[in-house]
Structure formats: C-alpha cells, structure tokens
Amino acid sequence: MSAAPTAEGTWRTWIDTPVRWAGAAVGVAVGVLVDFSPEPDVQLLYAFPAFGLCVMAGVLAADLIARPRHSWIRVAEVTPRRVRDYAPRALTAFLTAQAVILTVLVVIAASTASADAKGRSGRALAVECPAGSQLLAPWPGLYYAWPALGGVALGALACALLLRRVTLRSQTDDQRRVQARAAVGAWGVVVTAPLFAVSFTMAVVVLSLSCAGVAKIFVLAALALTAFASALSCCHCLGVPPDSPGLHGGEAMTAHSVRITVNHAAPVPPYEQVRAQLADLISVGRLRQGDRLPSVRQLAADLGLANNTVVRAYRELETAGLVRTRRGSGTQVVAPPSIADSKEKLAQQARLFAISARQLGATDEEALAAIRHALAQADSV
Structure with a gap:
C-alpha cells in the first residue's frame, strides 16, 4: 500500500460519510411517505424497524463504495485478527442488553395479546376492570x-458480516475500529428504534387503562x-x-510488528x-514456536x-516442517530443527x-x- 492516499482514495474517503447518512435520510423518507398499514396508530411499529434497516443499508453501501484501491506493493502483519479486537465492547454489550429487553417485551405482548374488535388475533389487549372490560389496540x-x-435479526446478520469484512480487510487498525464502531452503531439503530416503537406503543395502551392501580x-x-x-x-x-481525522494515510504499523511484503510486479511468484x-522469520526467531499465523482469508x-x-x-511451509495446521486452531509455528538435528539428517541422507x-x-x-x-539445480530453482 502506498504511504500517502491517492486522489481516488481521497475521493472514496470523502464519499463515505454522505453515503452513510443517505441511508438514514432514506429511512426517514420511507417512514414519512410509505403507508405501511391502513390501520390507525400502527405506523410507528413498521416505520421504525424500516428506518433502522435503511441505516444499516447505508453503512453497508458505504463499505462497498468507499474502499480504497491499493498499489502493486502490499504489506501485511503476520498477526491473526479477531472481530472482538475491533468491535466496541461496551457499546456492543449495551445494545445486546437492549435487544434482550426488546425480545422480552415482545414475548410479554404476544402472551397477553387478544383478538381485536374485528376478531383478528394478536392485535389488542383485553383487560377486565371493575367498571367493565376494555379492549385496547x-x-x-x-x-x-x-x-x-x-429487522433485529436481519440487522444482526448484516452487522456480523460487515464486522468480518472490516476485520479481514487490508487497512490500519484505527480504520478497522472506526468502521467496526460504525457497523455496531448501525445495528444499534436497528435495535433501539423498534424498542422505542414497541415500548412507546405499550405505554400508550397502559396509560389508557382505567384500572390496575399501583x-x-x-x-x-x-x-x-x-x-x-x-x-x-x-x-x-x-x-x-x-470517520476520524488522520485515519486515511498508509498502513500504520507498530515498530514491533512482524510483517511481510508482496510485490505484484515482481517476477517471483x-x-x-x-x-x-x-x-x-521462523528461522531467525521473529516467529516463535506456538505463534499463530493469520488465517488464509x-x-x-x-x-x-x-x-x-x-x-x-x-x-510448503508445513512440508518443510516449519508450521502445523490443525482444524479449529489454525496454522501455528513449530520449532525449527536445531543445527545438530539438521546435520544429523544431512549425514543420514x-x-x-x-x-x-x-x-x-x-x-x-x-x-x-x-x-x-x-546442488546446482537446487540453487537455480
């Protein structure tokens, strides 16, 4: 990757924010202009989930459009990356708790729902009060x-796929954290907007009750x-x-990182x-026994x-006895043969x-x- 952003990279960076906000704007337009149901007072329950999904769609579109192109020379750190290393833990835990609350409220509403005045099941709340029965919808x-x-399930799936893409993509760790936070934030809208609609609708119905006391x-x-x-x-x-200032330069790697480079224009495969x-890296000890290599992807x-x-x-590294691949644990470095072992094997051959x-x-x-x-043939390979 180049050390400075290209003109195309700058353009792609600039377009990132408008595309994300365009998703939110489309969500607002859909909620205002689309009549989801002919029944009164239910627009909120349909419009808010649609708004959340539009926000998530905007983040996905920005991720597809705003990815910068790379140069012929590419650099990679030889360190496995995990989604949980970049997703904001506090925000993710808080939003997960709200998703659980939404599920609990829907379960309570579903278990207490009754047929409405037209006999359609699951659309009203029937309550027996001393002054008579109430049917609220x-x-x-x-x-x-x-x-x-x-919407929450679909948004969670989209968020998981986006986080995986962000984690695997070639970019700086700061860029990954910013984009992961944007993905989790979009999923947060998918969760919290319907939670507001459901809790607000239930609150209006409870407020209309003429009994129930304390x-x-x-x-x-x-x-x-x-x-x-x-x-x-x-x-x-x-x-x-x-977005965040200063996150669009070249690949910022730490001084202690172990990295490799591939030149796509070089004659070597x-x-x-x-x-x-x-x-x-293994022979000089930069990669030690037990170190995990990045996943293939x-x-x-x-x-x-x-x-x-x-x-x-x-x-080929595994054939040479330098690494070992096991299902579930990935590819790990094994101890390179000692000089004494190498000489003994050479003498045996x-x-x-x-x-x-x-x-x-x-x-x-x-x-x-x-x-x-x-030996001459081996040197020429």
Whole structure:
C-alpha cells in the first residue's frame, strides 16, 4: 500500500460519510411517505424497524463504495485478527442488553395479546376492570412486532458480516475500529428504534387503562423509561462517528510488528514471496514456536492474493516442517530443527546416497559430480 492516499482514495474517503447518512435520510423518507398499514396508530411499529434497516443499508453501501484501491506493493502483519479486537465492547454489550429487553417485551405482548374488535388475533389487549372490560389496540403482539424482531435479526446478520469484512480487510487498525464502531452503531439503530416503537406503543395502551392501580404506575414508568433510554441510545448510535481525522494515510504499523511484503510486479511468484519471508522469520526467531499465523482469508486480503496462493505457501511451509495446521486452531509455528538435528539428517541422507551410489557401481568422482549437479539445480530453482 502506498504511504500517502491517492486522489481516488481521497475521493472514496470523502464519499463515505454522505453515503452513510443517505441511508438514514432514506429511512426517514420511507417512514414519512410509505403507508405501511391502513390501520390507525400502527405506523410507528413498521416505520421504525424500516428506518433502522435503511441505516444499516447505508453503512453497508458505504463499505462497498468507499474502499480504497491499493498499489502493486502490499504489506501485511503476520498477526491473526479477531472481530472482538475491533468491535466496541461496551457499546456492543449495551445494545445486546437492549435487544434482550426488546425480545422480552415482545414475548410479554404476544402472551397477553387478544383478538381485536374485528376478531383478528394478536392485535389488542383485553383487560377486565371493575367498571367493565376494555379492549385496547394496537397492542404489539406478534402480528405487529414481527417487523421489529425480523429487522433485529436481519440487522444482526448484516452487522456480523460487515464486522468480518472490516476485520479481514487490508487497512490500519484505527480504520478497522472506526468502521467496526460504525457497523455496531448501525445495528444499534436497528435495535433501539423498534424498542422505542414497541415500548412507546405499550405505554400508550397502559396509560389508557382505567384500572390496575399501583401496578399501572410501575409498568407505565418502566415502559416510559425504556422508551426514553432507547430514544437516547438511537440518537447516540446515529451520532457514532463514521470517520476520524488522520485515519486515511498508509498502513500504520507498530515498530514491533512482524510483517511481510508482496510485490505484484515482481517476477517471483507471490506464493514464493510469502513462503520465503515466513520461512526466514521462523528461522531467525521473529516467529516463535506456538505463534499463530493469520488465517488464509486474512493474509490473502491483506496482500491482495487469491486464497489458494496463501494455501500453497502454508502447505510448503508445513512440508518443510516449519508450521502445523490443525482444524479449529489454525496454522501455528513449530520449532525449527536445531543445527545438530539438521546435520544429523544431512549425514543420514548422505549415507543413503553413498549406499545407492555403491550399489549402482559409481566411482567417487561420479558420485560427487552427481551431488554437485543436484546442488546446482537446487540453487537455480
């Protein structure tokens, strides 16, 4: 990657923020202009999940459009990356808790829902009071709440895929953290907007009850607090910075990082460049026994290679006894053979060659000439 952003990279960086906010603008337009249901007072339950999904779509579109192009020379750190290293832990935990609250509210609403005045099930709340029965609608049972739950599930899937893309992509760690925070923030809107709609709708119904006494006050206070907290959370998630100053330069790596480089314009095949550099790092002790190498997909993405190219490099390292690949634990460095072990193996191979030469009737000069010829061929490979 180049050390300075190109003109195209600058353009792609600039377009990132407008595309993300365009998703939110489309969500607002959809909520205002689209009539989701002919029934009164249910627009909120459909419009807010749609708004959240539009915000997530904007982040996904920005991720596809705003990715910078790379130069012929690519650099990669030889360190495995994980999604949890870049996702904001506090925000993720807080939003997960709100997703759980949304699920609990929908389960409560679904278990208490009744048929409305037209006999349609799951759309109203029937309450028996001393003054008579009340039938209050809309009540966010499964019929009205499925957009919220479906939107949260779809948004969670999109967020997980986006976080994986961000983690594997070749860029700086600061860029990964900013983009991961934007992805989690978009998922936060997908969660908190429906949570506000569901809790607000339930609060309006509870407020309309003519009985329930003290219980009504406590339930109403809890729902109002949930609606208020979800509204603040939604605003916070919308305000998560999609960009940050100084994050669009070259690949900023620490002084202690172990890295390899691939020159796509070089005559040496890329797999051989990867294999040779990793083998050198292992032989000099920069990569020690037990160190994990990056996944095939991560290293391929960082270096702009096909997955099979990295697989071939890893396979040749494994054949040489430098790494070991195990399912579930990835590719790990094994201890390189000691000098004593190497000399012993060399002597053993020499004895086998000498025995074969004698059996073939070769003279000492012919055997030595064969060895010199084989060494010359090995050097030329």
